[in-house]
Amino acid sequence: MRHLFVSRENFADGVAALAGSYRVYGPVQERFHHVMGLLPPGVMPEMSVANTRLSAKGVVYPPSEKMFRACLDPAREDHHVYKEIEKDFSPRAVFGIRPCDARAYTLVAPNFDNAEYKDPWWTKGYGATTFVGHSCNDPRSTCFCTSTGGGPCDTTGLDILLTDHEDGFLTQVLTEKGEALALAAGWTTEAGADAEAALSDARREAEGKISSVINTDKIGKKTILALYDAPFWADAAFACINCGTCTYLCPTCWCFDIQDETHGTDCVRLRNWDSCMFPLFTLHGSGHNPRPEKTGRVRQRFMHKLKYYGDRYGNGVHCTGCGRCVIHCPVNIDIRRIASLMNEYEPDNACSL
Ligand code: SF4
């Protein structure tokens, strides 16, 4: 790893210089909120945005993705034969991704890229992407990344991390992909000898501003059945309206549904983000639904995030503490409270909850 200093001017010049060799993404305003969008030439990423409302997961894993196409015209020899739709896996750079969202990619990687299965589109998209993160020097009151294994200046999953410093950024170049991007951007100015100390100070200050925590240390030791049968789920789920906001905004939720859309003789097979909070999520073809009530669906979301994921992958919780679901749930269902209920629950003390 090496440290550069990139002035604001060099930053803007660098982003502009990348236009020929990367598709550049960054925070941009879309109506009333910010998203991680593809930047048209000449448009700069809005680096001051605390975090985008929709997470950055859509850059690699779009909300709706065309997979295959088939022609349904029986007069054609290849009718009803599904053919893969070509996608653009040319290099892309994501600017201004916050450390929680970059770390989220490493938490979902075992689902899309493992010994038994490699999702062709997720793996190619992830491989084609260079992540240029931005340290959070002013975390929100709802951020709790430091108790999920991350932090406001965490470098996990990043190729470059920019940290505000004087009139520019202290720039940690972390990987070969990061080196290639820094070269293409023309960023060459080595940071001063005090860079390490300045980064430590920035990290300490930012972490000191995080006041929110999630407690999960005892969940791994409990059995699935004990937690599954705990008495608090009906109360926890009572206000939920199954809107799916929490899962759509979450950088680590990965579930999708596959559907065919037909227009005349043209048929396209898509995969669309799905949500375990929707009543149809696990509806079987037979008509049986293993989670017909919302209590079961809410329990599934939190058990997956805080219990099943850790049991299966031994990789902590399936949450980066970005706080989106806390901020945007319309009925204030708060993962920190549910985690606390799960963490403290013991069958013998059920009456005291
Ligand atoms: S569960 Fe909530 S706080 Fe955790 S990563 Fe998802 S949206 Fe962020």
Ligand code: SF4
């Ligand atoms: S955002 Fe809140 S109300 Fe909507 S599905 Fe999630 S927990 Fe339920």
